[in-house]
Amino acid sequence: MATESSRARSLNETRDRILGVALDVLGENPDAGMGEIATAAGVVRRTVYGHFPSRLDLIRTLTERAVAEMAAVLTEAAAAEAADVAWARFVARVWPVAHRYRVLVALRRGEFGEAIHSLLGPVDVLLADLVQRGQDGEVFARHLPAGVLSQLAYNAVFTIADSELAGGASGVRAATIASLLVLGVPEARATALSDRS
Structure with a gap:
């Protein structure tokens, strides 16, 4: 049970980090793609798409x-x-x-x-x-x-x-x-x- 809770917390933290980084990246370049956001967030594109399908x-x-x-x-x-x-x-x-x-x-x-x-x-x-x-x-x-x-x-x-x-x-x-x-x-x-x- 504690493991599921920590996993959920970790997923939420990753999601929040992606959103925060996306604001910064898009603020610099509104046309930035998901790959650029992933790189800036320190994750792979698949992780970004796992949280945000598009x-x-x-x-x-x-x-x-x-x-x-x-x-x-x-x-x-x-x-x-x-x-x-x-x-x-x-x-x-x-x-x-x-x-x-x-x-x-x-x-x-x-x-x-x-x-x-x-x-x-x-x-x-x-x-x-x-x-x-x-x-x-x-x-x-x-x-x-x-x-x-x-x-x-x-x-x-x-x-x-x-x-x-x-x-x-x-x-x-x-x-x-x-x-x-x-x-x-x-x-x-x-x-x-x-x-x-």
């Missing part, structure tokens, strides 16, 4: 993890009274997740776009609801529908996460201010919210 399965698993992490952060942050405060808290808390999973933005535009888009659906709905709340409360602009505006602001966060600004406090500050500006928050308020988050 590249799509690997991408789906990465996306599912990202969605779970982002939805949890967003749900917690959305409890703030004002929508602009909630957005700033969300960006500050989601920053490590956004930076870690930034490759999904590039992959979303490629062959796995449809699968990634469908898995990100729950996060998209939560973001649109938050932006709608901000529009209803007149803290966010109404120049676009909430669903479109939320995606633009959210993509600003991922764009900065994928840039040279990504490291440290300057990246999260830039992402918070830029996304709030996209949402129509005045610059002084966006800066103040960023400094507070």
